[in-house]
Amino acid sequence: MVAAGLYLLLLLPFALSRPAGLFKSKLVVRSSRATPPLGFVPITLAEDPGRTLRLTVALPQGNITGLHAALLDVSDPKSTNYGRHMSKSDVERLVMPAAESSKAVADWLSNNGITPSSISPSGDMLTIEVPASRANTLLNANFTTYIHDATNATMTRTLSYSLPDELGPHVSFIYPTTQFLSPSSRLRIRAVDHPTTMDGRRPTTRRADVASACSSEFGTTPECLQTLYNIPTISATASGNTLAVTGFLDEVPDPDDLKTFLARFRPDAPDGTFDFTSVNGGLTDGNGTSEASLDIQYTVGLATGVHTTFISVGGGQGTANDSPFLDEINFLLQQDVLPTVMTTSFAGSEPDDDDADFTSLAQTVCNGYAQLGLRGVSVLFGSGDGGVAGASPGVGCPSQSFIATFPSDCPFVTSVGATQQFEPEIAAPFSSGGFSNTFRRPDYQAAQVEKYLEALGETNAGLFNATGRAFPDVSFQGVGFPIVQNGRLNVLDGTSASSPSFASVVALINDQLLNAGKPSLGFMNPFLYSEAASGAFNDITSGSNPGCGTEGFPALPGWDPVTGLGTPDFERLLAAAMNAAQ
């Protein structure tokens, strides 16, 4: 309703009453760079193949200070408003742009004969679909398709774009233009095609101690994780508790593979299923791919009985869309009912140069996760698999400095790193962690991070930005996860395994909170770092995350930028969550 009303309001009255030629005024360069970042090579002008570009025009959001304050108010266990998540319309009111900004952008588009294909409910983002040649004229741009040589990902960008002078204050960025967010790559998965097929395999009886539960020839099985972290095996019962799994880059899970997986690894569980939600024509069938199979098998396979949805975000027919984060957020923010937990195993690296337009984009995406949190969603991301060298292994560290990952750098998501081995668990060396150059350190983690920096001393001095948001927040096993893909058994590693598994723990805690008449956890970080949750984690104190020609950061007692606060103990975390929600 809001969207439709706003849509009419924006397009009809103002457009008709405007004298033509208002925006004939001078175009002013909005963002420009001399060359693409290292590793991006132009391959073709985007207009040659006659591409349609889907561009998001983002307007300055209204009350961002209020959004952040409201989010902390409902997420801090010490606040009297803890757990009082806000309604869709109240959240929209916070981010709604100023009326003159909406009007200026609507006038500009209609004067150019462009009708937005969608408008976000709060009116802060408009999507337009235009041929590349048209976008070039409109924005005085030169849209070109680039290939990222380390990953072979392609993306359409321009080295500069301009906007009419008077529109300047009313647009915070247009995306994609000059932001070379390095590809939202799959987190690294090391796959081993296991020689054993699934046929003829019989379920084993459950083993109660970690040493035997985690010694399976198949590696880190659901049984191992349940035993290690005291995760309950009985079925969740609360209604309205939904776990959402993000699917990007044509990743798709196969329900038959899930059936085979559960028959082998969760014979005690009821039949597990999941739903598909397709955004922009995202795939909903096909042979299972590794990332999606892993994500679905360790959500449905661990969050026993929790309703699970795979959100498959596509590029849309004939349109270029190489960073689906914004599209997923905009889809979710339109929904009246949201999942209680969402896990995403895709990440990019923060750019190694100063790009104001990237910063605006990152802040808007991050504010999107803040809005989800304010509505009661726990948003989890794998921290990345390149150690201190960022999201994509093998890209290296062009400026020598460590590279933070996006969106784990957003202070309003929970970033999940990886551990390996048992009794004791130690840090997995690929587990990304460190300090953002884009987002400042939030207060909720200040005490723990300062304690770490003190213990670290001069190690890695000059290679990271100690004032930045520090990540990951927590960790979970991430090595040797068996999955079924195309009927075969593969064994995978990555924070790609850690994030969905941790999300399952959150979903099972929410089940008990909801059944006790308490709110879902929502944005968890202020709680996780608080006194209320101290003791709920297994502290990981050895290992490190090498990269950029260094040993990376060492895991130390307390929080560290490899394993965060540690791995969860279900019973202790549940007790803390129940207490916090008094």
Ligand SMILES: *[C@@H]1O[C@H](CO)[C@@H](O)[C@H](O)[C@H]1NC(C)=O
């Ligand atoms: C911004 O939001 C806060 C709620 O966090 C509210 O108290 C404040 O009045 C709002 N400010 C404006 C200018 O609307």
Ligand SMILES: *[C@@H]1O[C@H](CO)[C@@H](O)[C@H](O)[C@H]1NC(C)=O
């Ligand atoms: C557009 O970019 C391409 C690739 O970098 C370049 O070859 C071409 O000269 C540019 N065109 C204009 C008009 O700047």
Ligand SMILES: *[C@@H]1O[C@H](CO)[C@@H](O)[C@H](O)[C@H]1NC(C)=O
């Ligand atoms: C990228 O493509 C080239 C040529 O097809 C291939 O040799 C190379 O291995 C690919 N790199 C990656 C990371 O897939």
Ligand SMILES: *[C@@H]1O[C@H](CO)[C@@H](O)[C@H](O)[C@H]1NC(C)=O
């Ligand atoms: C899907 O998997 C089947 C069986 O493994 C295989 O024969 C087929 O070629 C695959 N299809 C695609 C599109 O990869």
Ligand SMILES: *[C@@H]1O[C@H](CO)[C@@H](O)[C@H](O)[C@H]1NC(C)=O
């Ligand atoms: C360090 O991080 C802050 C954000 O906390 C940022 O404003 C600043 O530009 C960063 N410094 C460098 C050298 O990137």
